[in-house]
Amino acid sequence: MRPPTSLKKEFLKKWIMGLQLCSSSKKEMSFLERKKAIKLSADVAMASARNATTRWSRALISNASKDDSNKGLVECILGPESESLKRASMSLVLCNKRNRSKKILRKSCSIRRARKSSSQMVMASSIAKRLVKKRTQVLKSLVPGGGSMSEFSLIEETLDYILSLRAQVDVMRHLANATELLNRK
Amino acid sequence: MASPEMLHCLSTSGNVAGNGTDMTVFERQRVRMKWQQEQFQQQQQQQQQSYFGGNEFSMFSMGGQVGQAQQFHGLINGDSAGVGDLLGRAVKADPGLENVWPEFGKLTMPGTGFNVENAGFESAGILNCSGFEMNHTTSRTSSCPLAAAEAKVRESVLPEKIASAVGRESFKKRKADKVQSPKVVAEEETKDKRIKGCAEDGESKITEANNNKNSTTTTTTTATTTTTNNNNRETSADTSKVSEVQKPDYIHVRARRGQATDSHSLAERVRREKISERMKYLQDLVPGCNKITGKAGMLDEIINYVQSLQRQVEFLSMKLAAVNPRLDFNIDNFLAKEVFPACAANFPTIGMSSEMTNPSYLHYDPIQQVATCGVEMGINPAEIALRRTISAPVSIPDTFLDSCFTQIQPSSTWDADLQNLYGPEFHQGRLMSFPSQAAFTGPIDASNLKMEM
Numbered sequence: 001m002r003p004p005t006s007l008k009k010e011f012l013k014k015w016i017m018g019l020q021l022c023s024s025s026k027k028e029m030s031f032l033e034r035k036k037a038i039k040l041s042a043d044v045a046m047a048s049a050r051n052a053t054t055r056w057s058r059a060l061i062s063n064a065s066k067d068d069s070n071k072g073l074v075e076c077i078l079g080p081e082s083e084s085l086k087r088a089s090m091s092l093v094l095c096n097k098r099n100r101s102k103k104i105l106r107k108s109c110s111i112r113r114a115r116k117s118s119s120q121m122v123m124a125s126s127i128a129k130r131l132v133k134k135r136t137q138v139l140k141s142l143v144p145g146g147g148s149m150s151e152f153s154l155i156e157e158t159l160d161y162i163l164s165l166r167a168q169v170d171v172m173r174h175l176a177n178a179t180e181l182l183n184r185k
Numbered sequence: 186m187a188s189p190e191m192l193h194c195l196s197t198s199g200n201v202a203g204n205g206t207d208m209t210v211f212e213r214q215r216v217r218m219k220w221q222q223e224q225f226q227q228q229q230q231q232q233q234q235s236y237f238g239g240n241e242f243s244m245f246s247m248g249g250q251v252g253q254a255q256q257f258h259g260l261i262n263g264d265s266a267g268v269g270d271l272l273g274r275a276v277k278a279d280p281g282l283e284n285v286w287p288e289f290g291k292l293t294m295p296g297t298g299f300n301v302e303n304a305g306f307e308s309a310g311i312l313n314c315s316g317f318e319m320n321h322t323t324s325r326t327s328s329c330p331l332a333a334a335e336a337k338v339r340e341s342v343l344p345e346k347i348a349s350a351v352g353r354e355s356f357k358k359r360k361a362d363k364v365q366s367p368k369v370v371a372e373e374e375t376k377d378k379r380i381k382g383c384a385e386d387g388e389s390k391i392t393e394a395n396n397n398k399n400s401t402t403t404t405t406t407t408a409t410t411t412t413t414n415n416n417n418r419e420t421s422a423d424t425s426k427v428s429e430v431q432k433p434d435y436i437h438v439r440a441r442r443g444q445a446t447d448s449h450s451l452a453e454r455v456r457r458e459k460i461s462e463r464m465k466y467l468q469d470l471v472p473g474c475n476k477i478t479g480k481a482g483m484l485d486e487i488i489n490y491v492q493s494l495q496r497q498v499e500f501l502s503m504k505l506a507a508v509n510p511r512l513d514f515n516i517d518n519f520l521a522k523e524v525f526p527a528c529a530a531n532f533p534t535i536g537m538s539s540e541m542t543n544p545s546y547l548h549y550d551p552i553q554q555v556a557t558c559g560v561e562m563g564i565n566p567a568e569i570a571l572r573r574t575i576s577a578p579v580s581i582p583d584t585f586l587d588s589c590f591t592q593i594q595p596s597s598t599w600d601a602d603l604q605n606l607y608g609p610e611f612h613q614g615r616l617m618s619f620p621s622q623a624a625f626t627g628p629i630d631a632s633n634l635k636m637e638m
Contacts, residue, residue: 023511034506042502128481135484142491152456155463158487162470165494172501179508 007049008167014045015171040064046168056157057164059145 018041022029029037044064047057139154140146143161146154464483468474471490477483 031506034509035503038505039498039502042498128479131481132484135481135488138488139484139491142488142495152460152463155460155467158491159463159466159470162467162487162491162494165491165498169494169497169501172498172505176501176504176508179505183508 007164008171010049011042011045011164011167012171012175014048015042018045042168042172046164050160050164054157054160055149055153056144056146056161063144 019038022037022041043060047060047064050057136151136154139158140149143149143154143157146157149157461480464480467487468477468483471483471486474483474486477486
């Protein structure tokens with residue numbers, strides 16, 4: 001795992017790059033547009049800082065590249081390796097489709113399975129299992145590209161994702177504070 | 186000599202600066218080691234198993250003492266379901282033990298808050314004991330000091346977590362005692378034997394850890410029943426299964442006593458333990474997760490944390506959009522107006538690097554400076570000086586800044602160039618040179634800039 005400060009630096013670099021590109025390309029942007037641009041460049045910069053080593057970053061990049069208007073921005077931020085990165089993220093999308101169909105099959109089979117019933121202990125453990133399952137589902141929806149991960153890799157990805165999110169929030173906060181200070185002077 | 190020192194190490198390791206969780210985990214590990222060496226005796230005790238996950242060692246940073254460092258990271262199946270498990274484990278003397286140790290010195294992990302405690306004594310003691318182990322041929326291996334060890338463990342000063350774990354284990358032991366016909370434990374306890382027992386376990390863990398380091402999918406427990414051969418208590422050890430395969434891509438798992446030993450449940454157990462290992466890391470990452478032990482509760486916390494982080498990103502991007510009507514993040518402004526006083530103060534005291542040309546540096550600089558200053562506000566000046574490699578004429582930065590104020594207005598030429606960005610003949614370097622190119626009168630090589638990024 002990279003030390004957090006270098007991660008932040010890389011993220012900041014790429015983010016500023018993307019922002020400058022955005023700002024120079026459009027003369028006037030509404031508030032929402034600006035916010036979207038900021039967030040998008042931040043996300044893509046963060047994902048590219050991981051260099052497609054993690055699934056969530058690949059998923060993020062592929063999602064961002066789907067939209068044509070963002071494509072140019074994404075390419076810039078990604079840099080010279082953009083082609084290979086995009087290829088990697090595209091394969092992820094295909095993987096997702098396959099997994100989804102598998103899951104549908106599995107679900108239809110399991111519905112028919114008889115439910116064991118209800119001594120107290122079995123109930124408790126099955127309740128616990130259901131809780132865990134529900135929460136894993138939620139977590140999968142939160143982490144980008146989480147839909148097709150096994151439970152184990154989901155946890156790993158969450159770890160990495162949390163770290164990157166933290167770095168992102170830190171950098172953004174610093175920048176916001178600095179801009180505020182600047183405007184005040 | 187060993188036991189008080191060992192326990193002393195246990196308590197002192199807690200004083201080492203670091204995470205509270207680490208300390209208790211480490212100590213838990215030590216306690217577990219002691220338990221395990223009591224393990225493969227006649228007394229079948231219920232015990233928690235320690236298990237090494239595969240990739241985790243890459244995340245551990247080892248401080249070295251005498252060039253050797255190790256950190257044990259054990260796993261406790263925290264769920265109520267796993268509590269009643271027994272571990273039967275026998276450890277084989279590993280004559281190659283000494284070779285294992287240097288490996289650990291190479292493992293590093295950049296800070297996620299994990300700390301390394303190494304009781305130098307520990308390594309020395311265990312190494313010594315491996316000698317014991319090899320010479321030892323009698324049947325009564327470490328059966329002896331079980332009661333004593335347990336008593337010692339109970340007496341020792343431990344944080345409540347350990348105490349509760351110990352209490353649990355001792356309770357299980359009592360239960361096991363009732364179950365079995367009370368066999369006499371000869372009180373030949375010598376501390377040597379206890380150390381040896383620890384050594385055995387240490388070896389097993391080390392071989393495990395070593396193999397884990399070597400191959401990410403292999404965890405090995407080497408078992409031997411040679412040392413306890415003459416015992417009829419041997420039979421208890423036999424109930425556990427050992428799979429020893431020479432090929433590196435098999436996962437070696439020991440089945441616990443009283444559990445199904447088919448491959449499915451073994452794999453299940455491996456999987457579960459890997460997952461709980463990871464959850465431990467998450468526990469350290471997510472603030473406020475230390476008290477929660479259940480999987481569902483922790484998942485809940487994690488979800489909340491991720492959601493809050495994402496919401497923070499949204500909010501901050503909105504704030505930035507509001508503060509910046511034109512989205513011009515003029516970094517140089519930050520420096521010029523001394524938003525980061527530390528940076529400005531450091532300007533004169535710049536170190537130099539001679540690898541790249543001037544203009545490239547100057548381009549690289551603003552972003553670097555903001556990165557260093559904005560991100561590491563309190564960072565020590567030496568680092569900043571190192572990073573900000575500005576060449577000899579120190580006056581350049583000031584003039585550069587002044588000139589840069591005016592440069593980020595979109596000009597017609599720039600627009601035309603930017604169109605090309607989206608076009609087929611997109612040149613990477615062009616984009617990077619835009620923000621600062623106007624400032625440079627000298628020739629800037631696009632490739633130079635590419636090199637920076």
